[in-house]
Amino acid sequence: MNTLRSNLTSHFSLSAFSFIMLYPVIWWVGASLKKAEELSLPTIWPKTPMWENYSNGWHFSADYTFAHFFGNTLLMELGNVLGGVATAAIVAYGFGRLNFKLRGFWFSILLLTMMLPGQVTVVPQYILFNKLGFVDSYVPLVLPHFFGGGAFFIFLLVQFIRSIPRDLDEAATIDGASVYGIFWRVVLPLLKPALVTVGIFTFIWSWDDFFAQVLYLSSVDKFTVGLALRMFIDQFDIQWGQLLAMSLLSILPSVLIFFLAQKHFVEGIATTGLKG
Amino acid sequence: MTIGVIADSKTRTQTKSMPVKEKSKRISGQQLAGYIFISPWLLGFLLLTLWPIAQSFYLSFTEYSLLEDPVWTGTDNYVNIFTDDATFTKSLSVTFMFVLFSVPLKLFFSLMVAIALNKNIKGMNLYRTAIYFPSLIGGSIAVAALWRNMFGLDGYVNQVLAWFGIEGVGWISNPDTSLGTLILLNTWQFGSTMVIFLAGLKQVPQELYESASVDGAGKVRKFISITLPMLSPVMFFNLVLGIIGSFQTFTSAFIITKGGPINSTYMYAMFLYEKAFKHYQMGYASALAWILLSIVALLTLINFAASRYWVFYESDGGKTK
Known part of the structure; x- marks a missing residue:
């Protein structure tokens, strides 16, 4: 009886709290369909939904539709996710399984880079990419992902690889497999769930990595969704309904991925990230 | 960070349990392989982290507008930041x-x-x-x-x-x-x-x-x-x-x-x-x-x-x- 009551209290407080957390998002959906006059009213749903907010917002720029910006962003994401997942797996296997000189040293350096503020490297990196003529292209955005996909992901995968029983490696060694063979046939297949987590995080974080995008992309033709939204915000007379509609669309890919792979997400870091 | 260190010590004890001879043979074979596997990260670290850190440190003592070469100004930037900004x-x-x-x-x-x-x-x-x-x-x-x-x-x-x-x-x-x-x-x-x-x-x-x-x-x-x-x-x-x-x-x-x-x-x-x-x-x-x-x-x-x-x-x- 007592547990039932405490469960009911939990349900009640958790639903209330979830509602508060989600409330701005719920309001957002309604607001994206509102007329300008209705926007500041505390109602959730507009009297007559303005679906034109979506179609007009989609065409807000004279030269491009949002389809163009979505295409650009997805193209960039393709490179980021592929590069990140592939190289993170390779590097993590090196750190997680192989013994080589200075391994501990390099691994500490890797962990240290996680704490390095990006501001320290951003100026010389910009200078470098500028000299190579890569400014206003996707290279500065995509290329860094091909160097191990980021310290955090390598760390995540190393933790995961260490939880794979070594007996499997040793059995494969007896069967004559080299370290490369073990990576390809033993570790990589078992690593798949963790790699999905890495892929999802890479996707969502690069989607939101506004700093790099605003820094390196300058021509509208190459704009990502985030930059297009910024262009929208900076207009003199903001059409808030349309802007909120397009903003809502812009988070849709991340949300879709989140729900498709939800189990990986909330449980994902819980099981792979912190296996001490 | 600490979590990683704990996990690291665990693996070390695991390798210790292997026969000494077999262990040393495996390790020598893994020297090169280890560096091959971490090379993407290592390369990225040297190119996009370590070199930029060094360059950033140097640039902090210069005046540089991207268009002309950096001009050495000593500690001027720091002095200006702390006294005049x-x-x-x-x-x-x-x-x-x-x-x-x-x-x-x-x-x-x-x-x-x-x-x-x-x-x-x-x-x-x-x-x-x-x-x-x-x-x-x-x-x-x-x-x-x-x-x-x-x-x-x-x-x-x-x-x-x-x-x-x-x-x-x-x-x-x-x-x-x-x-x-x-x-x-x-x-x-x-x-x-x-x-x-x-x-x-x-x-x-x-x-x-x-x-x-x-x-x-x-x-x-x-x-x-x-x-x-x-x-x-x-x-x-x-x-x-x-x-x-x-x-x-x-x-x-x-x-x-x-x-x-x-x-x-x-x-x-x-x-x-x-x-x-x-x-x-x-x-x-x-x-x-x-x-x-x-x-x-x-x-x-x-x-x-x-x-x-x-x-x-x-x-x-x-x-x-």
Whole structure:
């Protein structure tokens, strides 16, 4: 009886709290369909939904539709996710399984880079990419992902690889497999769930990595969704309904991925990230 | 960090158990392979991290506009920053205020929510998803746009306040409230911190609670004597990364308030960005970056030094308090 009551209290407080957390998002959906006059009213749903907010917002720029910006962003994401997942797996296997000189040293350096503020490297990196003529292209955005996909992901995968029983490696060694063979046939297949987590995080974080995008992309033709939204915000007379509609669309890919792979997400870091 | 170190020592003991001869043979074969496997990261580290760090340090003693070669000016940049730049002082204090409030707030909220979510009741996944959701989208420019609208003078927040007879202010256009609005947005996105706490809570052995119950410990007592010490490594991890992350807050200030009004939200990262990429003062910006790095490094060191007094590691056998 007592547990039932405490469960009911939990349900009640958790639903209330979830509602508060989600409330701005719920309001957002309604607001994206509102007329300008209705926007500041505390109602959730507009009297007559303005679906034109979506179609007009989609065409807000004279030269491009949002389809163009979505295409650009997805193209960039393709490179980021592929590069990140592939190289993170390779590097993590090196750190997680192989013994080589200075391994501990390099691994500490890797962990240290996680704490390095990006501001320290951003100026010389910009200078470098500028000299190579890569400014206003996707290279500065995509290329860094091909160097191990980021310290955090390598760390995540190393933790995961260490939880794979070594007996499997040793059995494969007896069967004559080299370290490369073990990576390809033993570790990589078992690593798949963790790699999905890495892929999802890479996707969502690069989607939101506004700093790099605003820094390196300058021509509208190459704009990502985030930059297009910024262009929208900076207009003199903001059409808030349309802007909120397009903003809502812009988070849709991340949300879709989140729900498709939800189990990986909330449980994902819980099981792979912190296996001490 | 510490978590990685613990895991590392575990693997070491594992390799020790192998026969010595076989071990040495395997190791020599793995020397080259090891470097081949980590080469993508190593290359990236040298090219995009180490070399830029060195160059940034050099540039911080120069004047450089990208168009002409850097001109060595000695410590001029640093002297100017510390003696002759009111914007630096302002943005540094704004950033300190931001960190001072948003880090503890976020830690507190995420811990409370993680405890509430660490129960076995039906539909828990649904709650977790709902509560995590804002963090999923929170860093995006889309949410910055939403926030800017909601907290505007005749925005949604003020309309709700009007119901209760409170006359709202322009939350974003008022220098007294603008920073608070950004702190609130930051706190709203406590999801990833919360998930790490949740993972930590799952690692706490249930036996501890059970034997505490036998000894007659109440809920509060259990929380103080078991949950908090067992969670302290995770708390430490979140604290260190939280401070480092908050010092670099950029998007919300850049989009929602544009640093204003009257620089009340002119965060350090934004100041640095504008120096470098709006005014093209690359040397000056590099000096700013090194000041930021020194501050963050100092705070992290203090954190690590202080951690021995409050972070509890099981492997110490409970030596620390």
